[in-house]
Each structure stands twice: as structure tokens, then as C-alpha cells.
Amino acid sequence: MQYFSEDSSAEVVIQQYKNCKNKRLKKIMESAINHIHEFVKEVEPTQEEWMFMIDYLTKTGQKCDSKRQEFILLSDVLGISALVDTINNRKTLNATESTVLGPFHVQNAPKKDMGANINYDGKGEPAFIYGSVSDTEGKPISGANIDVWQANEDGFYDIQQPDVQPEMNLRGIFTTSEDGKYWFKSVKPKFYSIPTDGPVGDMIFATGRHPNRPAHLHYIVSAPGYKSVVTHVFVRGSEYLDSDAVFGVKDSLISEYVKIDDQEKAKELNFKAPYYELQFDFILDKT
Ligand SMILES: [Fe+2]
Numbered sequence: 001m002q003y004f005s006e007d008s009s010a011e012v013v014i015q016q017y018k019n020c021k022n023k024r025l026k027k028i029m030e031s032a033i034n035h036i037h038e039f040v041k042e043v044e045p046t047q048e049e050w051m052f053m054i055d056y057l058t059k060t061g062q063k064c065d066s067k068r069q070e071f072i073l074l075s076d077v078l079g080i081s082a083l084v085d086t087i088n089n090r091k092t093l094n095a096t097e098s099t100v101l102g103p104f105h106v107q108n109a110p111k112k113d114m115g116a117n118i119n120y121d122g123k124g125e126p127a128f129i130y131g132s133v134s135d136t137e138g139k140p141i142s143g144a145n146i147d148v149w150q151a152n153e154d155g156f157y158d159i160q161q162p163d164v165q166p167e168m169n170l171r172g173i174f175t176t177s178e179d180g181k182y183w184f185k186s187v188k189p190k191f192y193s194i195p196t197d198g199p200v201g202d203m204i205f206a207t208g209r210h211p212n213r214p215a216h217l218h219y220i221v222s223a224p225g226y227k228s229v230v231t232h233v234f235v236r237g238s239e240y241l242d243s244d245a246v247f248g249v250k251d252s253l254i255s256e257y258v259k260i261d262d263q264e265k266a267k268e269l270n271f272k273a274p275y276y277e278l279q280f281d282f283i284l285d286k287t
Pocket residue numbers: 102104151216218
């Protein structure tokens with residue numbers, strides 16, 4: 001019989017889980033207890049620091065509602081969301097890399113005709129976005145769904161500003177035809193700050209970090225028989241590419257918004273010159 005002591009703490013606590021029948025749960029609990037006890041022994045928190053942590057986690061939960069998920073944000077800024085995504089989507093062959101989903105995707109985005117403009121508030125620098133969806137051997141994928149969403153010129157998603165932005169501003173779902181091509185109109189994204197009016201913001205500022213994400217466009221690309229990819233395309237040259245607050249940047253996901261200063265071409269798109277063009281081709285792996 002071993003009693004609880006500083007030396008035996010993890011071992012003694014883990015003993016209490018020995019009858020857990022769910023093998024996966026048992027493994028997770030044992031590992032969590034081992035790591036957390038190691039952490040506590042290394043840091044040696046004071047009673048006040050322990051209480052501060054309890055308070056912090058309580059406030060994090062209290063900040064959550066149907067539109068705000070402060071725990072996911074906490075996971076994001078600690079790099080845990082990015083790590084879980086990377087582990088679960090290890091790159092195979094030449095398929096497009098994934099990155100974090102983020103908290104601003106909605107399930108019921110409108111289906112749009114190819115070529116539609118998803119910019120409803122008229123703000124920002126116009127952009128024509130196009131590319132293709134193909135398999136790892138280069139064969140075009142028809143019927144692929146391309147779900148896109150982005151922040152507006154002021155750095156906010158529509159669901160963050162329900163009284164300011166038109167509903168479903170800067171989001172939509174496009175479906176590729178036979179040739180696997182897609183194209184639509186939007187605006188060049190800007191960098192933005194993650195929400196800082198909660199416990200995550202307090203931590204960001206207390207530790208001297210910044211809360212910004214480099215400019216990006218979100219995508220979920222899916223097709224029957226293929227693995228879906230949840231990803232972003234980042235704007236080459238954007239501020240904060242090297243210090244994304246949520247660690248989402250991957251080299252293969254950075255692409256150029258090319259400035260086009262051509263009145264004729266702009267007119268064809270119903271834009272005013274100059275505007276931007278972004279090409280990004282997606283490659284999906286088979287399931
Ligand atoms: Fe985003």
C-alpha cells in the first residue's frame with residue numbers, strides 16, 4: 001500500500017483508475033495525470049496561483065455561449081488546435097495541407113453560382129479568386145464543394161457583427177463542374193485580431209504576445225470519395241505570417257494576391273481597377 005506523497009503522487013492517483021474498462025480513456029487519464037503532476041512539480045504553484053488558475057478556467061467557461069467558444073480560442077492560442085489538426089491530417093502524397101478550422105465557420109452558408117460575388121457590404125479591395133480541384137494524379141474532380149468564408153475589410157466576420165454586416169457576407173459554397181474549376185469574386189483579406197475581450201485576451205496581453213492573425217481566406221473542400229480538407233489560403237506578404245496567434249500558417253498555403261491594374265479586365269468582372277487575382281489549386285486524396 002502506497003500513500004500519497006510528493007514523490008508518489010502520480011502513481012498513487014493513477015492507481016485509482018486501474019479498473020477503467022475503456023482502454024482509450026484509461027490511457028488518456030494516465031497520461032494526463034502523469035504530465036500534469038510533472039508540470040505541478042516543476043512549477044510549484046503557490047496556493048494563490050492555484051486559485052488563480054481555477055478562476056481563470058471558470059471565467060473561460062463563463063465566456064462561452066452559442067456564438068463564442070473561449071475554450072477553443074484558448075486551445076488555439078496555445079497551439080493545441082494546430083497540433084491536433086496536424087496529427088490528424090498528416091500530409092499524404094501531394095494533397096493540399098490542412099490547417100485549423102477556427103470559430104467562424106457556419107453550417108448553413110448559401111450555395112452560390114460559380115462566379116458570384118460574396119462581398120455584400122461593398123467594402124475592401126476587389127479580388128477574383130479561382131483555381132481547380134483535382135486528385136493526387138491531376139484528374140479534375142467534378143461536384144467538389146468549396147465552402148469559403150473570410151473577414152471583411154474591418155477584420156470581422158459577419159457573425160461577429162450581426163447588426164453591421166449583411167447576413168452571410170463573405171461566405172458561400174461553390175460546386176465544381178466537369179472540369180474541376182472554380183471561380184468567384186470577393187475582397188482581398190486583411191489581417192485581424194482574435195477576440196481579446198475575454199480570459200484569452202487577458203493571457204495574450206499579460207504575456208506580451210499580440211493577438212493577430214495574418215490575412216487569410218478559409219476553405220473546406222470536399223467531394224464524394226475524397227478526404228475533405230479544412231484549410232486557409234494566406235496572403236503572401238501579410239503582416240503576422242511569421243507569428244500567427246493561432247499557429248495556422250504553413251508554407252504551402254501562402255499564395256500571392258496579384259494586383260491587376262487593367263481597366264478592360266476589371267470591367268469584364270464588374271470591378272474597378274486595380275483589383276486582385278488569387279489562384280489556388282486544391283488536391284484531394286482519396287478516402
Ligand atoms: Fe479566420
